[in-house]
Amino acid sequence: MYKVLVVSALSQELNIIKSEIKKLSLRNIKVSFLSTGMGNYNMILNLTRFLEKNYFDLVINIGVCGYKNDFSINRQKANSLFIQIGRIFNLSNSKELIIPQIINFGNIESIACSEKPVFDSLELSDEDFVDMESYGFEMVCNSFSISRILLKIPVDKVGSETNNFDFKKAEESLRNNINYKELFFEIHKYIDEHLKTGKGKYKIHDDIFDTYSQSFNFTFSQKEIFKKLYYRYISLVNSDFSVFYEANKNMDKKKFLKKLEKGLEKYLVR
Incomplete structure (x- = not known):
């Protein structure tokens, strides 16, 4: 139960x-x-x-x-x-x-x-x-x-x-x-x-990141950074993330993450 x-x-x-x-x-x-x-x-x-x-x-x-x-x-x-x-x-x-x-x-x-x-x-x-x-x-x-x-x-x-x-x-x-x-x-x-039983244990959907993270071969730490930026993107930007991905998928992975982070700064409250 x-x-x-x-x-x-x-x-x-x-x-x-x-x-x-x-x-x-x-x-x-x-x-x-x-x-x-x-x-x-x-x-x-x-x-x-x-x-x-x-x-x-x-x-x-x-x-x-x-x-x-x-x-x-x-x-x-x-x-x-x-x-x-x-x-x-x-x-x-x-x-x-x-x-x-x-x-x-x-x-x-x-x-x-x-x-x-x-x-x-x-x-x-x-x-x-x-x-x-x-x-x-x-x-x-x-x-x-x-x-x-x-x-x-x-x-x-x-x-x-x-x-x-x-x-x-x-x-x-x-x-x-x-x-x-x-x-x-x-x-x-x-x-x-997805849910694993046990006190205080849970598993987050990782499959939504696979298309993007595998494409760039993110390290573990880079994938965690990408997750946060991805959630920020879908919360703040009235646009499908695949549009951003398709426009920038040929970039170096570090530059991709940096561009994503910079692009989201204009949506943040100052």
């Missing part, structure tokens, strides 16, 4: 998610639920305490987030009902975290993480989305070496809707914007094909 933990900041969020997951017939999976409270501090403290006493094969963070008024114009994703987080930028310390992607379920996006509610979209700079717990969630899961998935539903426009948060809209979005049956279908596939 594999153990999956679903984590949300607020109990109101978790109750909706729990009610939807309880409707599913899950094979060989036991799902537990945890509400941590708002903010990175509560996420770090309460998730750490919970994981110290219980082990899980997979942890999922599901919740709502804010978005900039013009994100659908900038990124042409007006129809995105939810996003899968691939990169987190901490507004307080300007540090980023890159999240390994173990399933392909939604549009992979970058998100800003704030220690307090954001009322002015200018604070987000080039980021289109913002929440208050993702940075703490990723830090804890990474420290425990647990496979994880972060899914966020953009609900409130930063500014006017932040001041007048619509809880009913948030509940409806949590209920309807994610197909939980399809989510657990993808989780089942990951478990069947």
